Amino acid sequence: xxxxxxxxxxxxxxxxxxxxxxxxxxxxxxxxxxxxxxxxxxxxxxxxxxxxxxxxxxxxxxxxxxxxxxxxxxxxxxxxxxxxxxxxxxxxxxxxxxxxxxxxxxxxxxxxxxxxxxxxxxxxxxxxxxxxxxxxxxxxxxxxxxxxxxxxxxxxxxxxxxxxxxxxxxxxxxxxxxxxxxxxxxxxxxxxxxxxxxxxxxxxxxxxxxxxxxxxxxxxxxxxxxxxxxxxxxxxxxxxxxxxxxxxxxxxxxxxxxxxxxxxxxxxxxxxxxxxxxxxxxxxxxxxxxxxxxxxxxxxxxxxxxxxxxxxxxxxxxxxxxxxxxxxxxxxxxxxxxxxxxxxxxxxxxxxxxxxxxxxxxxxxxxxxxxxxxxxxxxx
Amino acid sequence: xxxxxxxxxxxxxxxxxxxxxxxxxxxxxxxxxxxxxxxxxxxxxxxxxxxxxxxxxxxxxxxxxxxxxxxxxxxxxxxxxxxxxxxxxxxxxxxxxxxxxxxxxxxxxxxxxxxxxxxxxxxxxxxxxxxxxxxxxxxxxxxxxxxxxxxxxxxxxxxxxxxxxxxxxxxxxxxxxxxxxxxxxxxxxxxxxxxxxxxxxxxxxxxxxxxxxxxxxxxxxxxxxxxxxxxxxxxxxxxxxxxxxxxxxxxxxxxxxxxxxxxxxxxxxxxxxxxxxxxxxxxxxxxxxxxxxxxxxxxxxxxxxxxxxxxxxxxxxxxxxxxxxxxxxxxxxxxxxxxxxxxxxxxxxxxxxxxxxxxxxxxxxxxxxxxxxxxxxxxxxxxxxxxxxx
Ligand SMILES: Cc1cc2nc3c(=O)[nH]c(=O)nc-3n(C[C@H](O)[C@H](O)[C@H](O)COP(=O)(O)OP(=O)(O)OC[C@H]3O[C@@H](n4cnc5c(N)ncnc54)[C@H](O)[C@@H]3O)c2cc1C
Numbered sequence: 001x002x003x004x005x006x007x008x009x010x011x012x013x014x015x016x017x018x019x020x021x022x023x024x025x026x027x028x029x030x031x032x033x034x035x036x037x038x039x040x041x042x043x044x045x046x047x048x049x050x051x052x053x054x055x056x057x058x059x060x061x062x063x064x065x066x067x068x069x070x071x072x073x074x075x076x077x078x079x080x081x082x083x084x085x086x087x088x089x090x091x092x093x094x095x096x097x098x099x100x101x102x103x104x105x106x107x108x109x110x111x112x113x114x115x116x117x118x119x120x121x122x123x124x125x126x127x128x129x130x131x132x133x134x135x136x137x138x139x140x141x142x143x144x145x146x147x148x149x150x151x152x153x154x155x156x157x158x159x160x161x162x163x164x165x166x167x168x169x170x171x172x173x174x175x176x177x178x179x180x181x182x183x184x185x186x187x188x189x190x191x192x193x194x195x196x197x198x199x200x201x202x203x204x205x206x207x208x209x210x211x212x213x214x215x216x217x218x219x220x221x222x223x224x225x226x227x228x229x230x231x232x233x234x235x236x237x238x239x240x241x242x243x244x245x246x247x248x249x250x251x252x253x254x255x256x257x258x259x260x261x262x263x264x265x266x267x268x269x270x271x272x273x274x275x276x277x278x279x280x281x282x283x284x285x286x287x288x289x290x291x292x293x294x295x296x297x298x299x300x301x302x303x304x305x306x307x308x309x310x311x312x313x314x315x316x317x318x319x320x321x322x323x324x325x326x327x328x329x330x331x332x333x334x335x336x337x338x339x340x341x342x343x344x345x346x347x348x349x350x351x352x353x354x355x356x357x358x359x360x361x362x363x364x365x366x367x368x369x370x371x372x373x374x375x376x377x378x379x380x
Numbered sequence: 381x382x383x384x385x386x387x388x389x390x391x392x393x394x395x396x397x398x399x400x401x402x403x404x405x406x407x408x409x410x411x412x413x414x415x416x417x418x419x420x421x422x423x424x425x426x427x428x429x430x431x432x433x434x435x436x437x438x439x440x441x442x443x444x445x446x447x448x449x450x451x452x453x454x455x456x457x458x459x460x461x462x463x464x465x466x467x468x469x470x471x472x473x474x475x476x477x478x479x480x481x482x483x484x485x486x487x488x489x490x491x492x493x494x495x496x497x498x499x500x501x502x503x504x505x506x507x508x509x510x511x512x513x514x515x516x517x518x519x520x521x522x523x524x525x526x527x528x529x530x531x532x533x534x535x536x537x538x539x540x541x542x543x544x545x546x547x548x549x550x551x552x553x554x555x556x557x558x559x560x561x562x563x564x565x566x567x568x569x570x571x572x573x574x575x576x577x578x579x580x581x582x583x584x585x586x587x588x589x590x591x592x593x594x595x596x597x598x599x600x601x602x603x604x605x606x607x608x609x610x611x612x613x614x615x616x617x618x619x620x621x622x623x624x625x626x627x628x629x630x631x632x633x634x635x636x637x638x639x640x641x642x643x644x645x646x647x648x649x650x651x652x653x654x655x656x657x658x659x660x661x662x663x664x665x666x667x668x669x670x671x672x673x674x675x676x677x678x679x680x681x682x683x684x685x686x687x688x689x690x691x692x693x694x695x696x697x698x699x700x701x702x703x704x705x706x707x708x709x710x711x712x713x714x715x716x717x718x719x720x721x722x723x724x725x726x727x728x729x730x731x732x733x734x735x736x737x738x739x740x741x742x743x744x745x746x747x748x749x750x751x752x753x754x755x756x757x758x759x760x761x762x763x764x765x766x767x768x769x770x
């Protein structure tokens with residue numbers, strides 16, 4: 001086993017941190033939350049120039065064949081900087097969908113994404129999907145689509161949507177692509193917890209030509225599932241990045257905040273809290289390393305078990321770190337003025353997308369056969 | 381042991397239910413049931429409705445305009461109130477400064493301030509904490525210097541809830557800096573309209589404005605506004621801390637939150653069914669109900685002992701700690717069980733279910749409940765020292 005980063009990986013991580021320290025800040029974040037401008041053209045261009053758009057994708061598709069671990073370094077740096085620039089939502093997720101569809105049409109779209117020519121968002125979930133991607137009431141019938149998708153990231157700022165739906169005739173799942181501008185596509189959006197925007201998209205007799213249908217049948221479900229699994233690991237990385245920053249800032253605060261004539265870090269209970277955070281962070285990081293490696297294996301049950309165990313663990317431990325960071329700060333921790341409360345929201349947000357703890361616990365049990373055993377015991 | 385309400389208590393419960401069903405305004409009910417915050421107008425409207433019925437200052441003795449209820453009656457009222465979708469009342473007048481006034485103030489002061497509190501007409505806020513005096517409250521620096529028949533107040537308070545609504549603020553101020561810290565503190569009532577007071581908003585992570593900084597710049601306060609004697613402020617503050625233990629656990633509202641969670645789960649579509657079909661969700665509800673039960677019966681014990689005139693027993697000491705922890709757990713469960721629906725922040729139309737859409741703000745705000753009113757770490761320090769003798 002080797003847990004060391006290669007020199008390329010060190011450079012990648014350092015350059016991501018450097019880019020963020022020079023181009024992002026808490027003030028920029030404060031302007032960004034809730035605004036209609038989540039995709040900032042200047043920073044988008046810089047991320048493109050840094051090669052981030054191509055990193056997650058294979059060389060055949062015009063990418064740089066970065067590993068899941070490589071990409072996680074970027075997600076982690078973004079999380080550490082509290083950046084809500086939607087790299088994962090609007091580059092990696094739609095891009096991975098296109099890559100996993102793996103057809104000449106999808107590849108052509110992917111090229112436009114990697115080149116920064118066009119922007120995309122993924123429309124996977126219905127409002128009542130909870131976390132089950134298989135469930136959708138967006139229906140294609142006689143070349144016409146009707147239905148509604150929810151939780152579409154920054155829909156007001158992208159050119160195209162890649163949408164998960166099904167055919168009326170035989171219930172087959174499909175993935176199709178459509179321009180947001182197209183007639184028959186309407187959306188409403190609102191701010192969500194991390195400060196970015198999310199939309200509800202309604203298809204009202206949208207006419208869909210065959211060239212817009214990217215994938216049909218179990219391949220469509222598999223592509224969507226794999227793409228979501230991939231970004232789930234990145235969200236775990238972002239959670240750890242954010243938790244690292246929250247921990248470090250809290251440790252710093254405990255050394256300077258004085259009450260009762262001494263710094264609060266001298267109280268044993270505060271020391272133990274901080275030690276718990278420190279230790280949990282190591283554990284969470286270990287899970288991330290595990291998931292970036294095992295999450296990329298071919299065997300679906302194995303990779304999903306790895307990814308779900310990581311997310312399930314982090315939803316508990318990293319959320320607890322964020323809560324503790326607030327508690328140690330006292331009153332200032334619950335204000336909009338200080339970044340600590342924002343890290344807490346950022347982490348909570350990530351803990352609730354693409355599967356929460358319950359969802360990933362069940363999936364872990366299914367993929368490892370634990371569920372069967374429980375049934376067997378109950379029957380006995 | 382008898383763990384049932386008596387017949388008279390059941391009768392009382394019915395009266396309360398029927399009054400509430402006729403008197404909680406629909407707009408207030410709707411907002412409260414959605415978990416939304418009330419603005420000043422609605423909050424005060426509800427408090428004035430209670431005030432005109434004589435049910436606002438529920439802990440007060442009859443002679444000062446309270447209903448003269450015992451702790452069990454107060455508990456019953458509180459549970460029914462929450463069930464009816466009515467908000468809790470602002471604590472600053474009724475639960476804090478009111479009891480200070482009728483325990484420590486002179487007759488003139490009682491006549492002057494109590495009626496406005498009982499009726500809900502005067503809104504109060506609490507000026508204790510300062511930037512460098514949070515947990516270590518006795519280090520407060522805001523000074524009050526006597527000049528003739530006035531105090532001249534200078535300094536800054538922070539985290540002052542509802543200072544932007546309030547007509548009056550009760551403050552701990554330093555009147556003597558030559559004696560031991562605790563002994564130089566006095567309890568002063570200040571009209572928020574006095575020149576020299578400036579209120580600046582602080583926004584909380586639920587996106588709302590509850591908190592403020594309050595600056596005092598040569599603020600002139602008549603000496604008649606001093607409660608008790610100079611130097612008695614710390615004694616009064618300590619009295620206040622131990623005064624009200626029967627509602628501090630927040631049992632009634634937490635109970636209602638769990639009901640709201642069940643309602644939301646049953647009314648949120650998920651796949652071909654509803655969220656309630658998920659056994660993990662129901663198990664989580666069961667866990668919360670059991671935790672609540674432990675708190676509720678501990679609370680009953682406290683209530684029963686004070687009704688019998690006994691001093692508060694050790695069982696009451698953990699109420700604030702357990703109560704606030706449970707408030708946080710329930711709000712976290714609502715957010716987590718709503719899943720993606722809980723991410724919505726400022727939508728006007730429901731996304732899936734408005735109860736889940738609104739849950740996140742409350743979850744965010746409630747991170748503060750283990751901080752305000754003395755942090756849970758400080759509560760534990762106090763219990764360790766006072767009760768366990770450590
Ligand atoms: C939402 C909200 C509403 C509030 N409303 C009011 C109000 O209306 N009026 C008012 O006067 N105040 C109000 N407060 C202030 C509140 O009482 C203080 O925030 C609280 O007393 C903690 O003080 P602090 O914020 O300065 O934290 P600090 O005292 O700096 O504490 C920071 C951390 O150190 C810990 N700590 C401190 N000392 C010790 C110790 N000896 N041992 C172990 N741990 C310790 C604390 O527990 C905390 O975790 C409010 C606060 C909030 C968040």
